Amino acid sequence: MKQPRTILGFDFGLKNIGVAVGQELTGTASALTVVKARAGKPNWDDIQTLIDQWQPQLLVVGLPLNMDDSEQEMTAASRKFGNRLNGRFQLPVEWQDERLSTYEALDQLGVHSKLHAKKRTDVDRISAQLILQSWLNQQ
Helix, strand or coil: CCCCCEEEEEECCCCEEEEEEEECCCCEEEEEEEEEEECCEECHHHHHHHHHHHCCCEEEEEECECCCCCECHHHHHHHHHHHHHHHHHCCCEEEEECCCHHHHHHHHHCCCCHHHCCCHHHHHHHHHHHHHHHHHHHC
């Protein structure tokens, strides 16, 4: 029987990348932190620190799709980010449809837009948690 894995989940953004951690054993995900990015280029040292700390066996990246399943500019940027994660850290990457995760995160925070969130980074962390939780739920 294979060992349950520790998984890091990412909600990719051009300025902030939400990060969550999950466990296959419990089937649960928890919001962790936000890694700052500049024009979509993450602070790789911060991601390295998270990988060293959590020792994940798998990375899950949210894939932003339009409601009609078509791809958009951010879809390509998210794929590029996931491919860079894989190349840099030699860890497998899986993709998770992240449609509506931001709206769900805002709803959990009780606000209607990121502008109304006390800490916008909370939205990104919770979005990463929701993306990873939905991936775990589908396994």
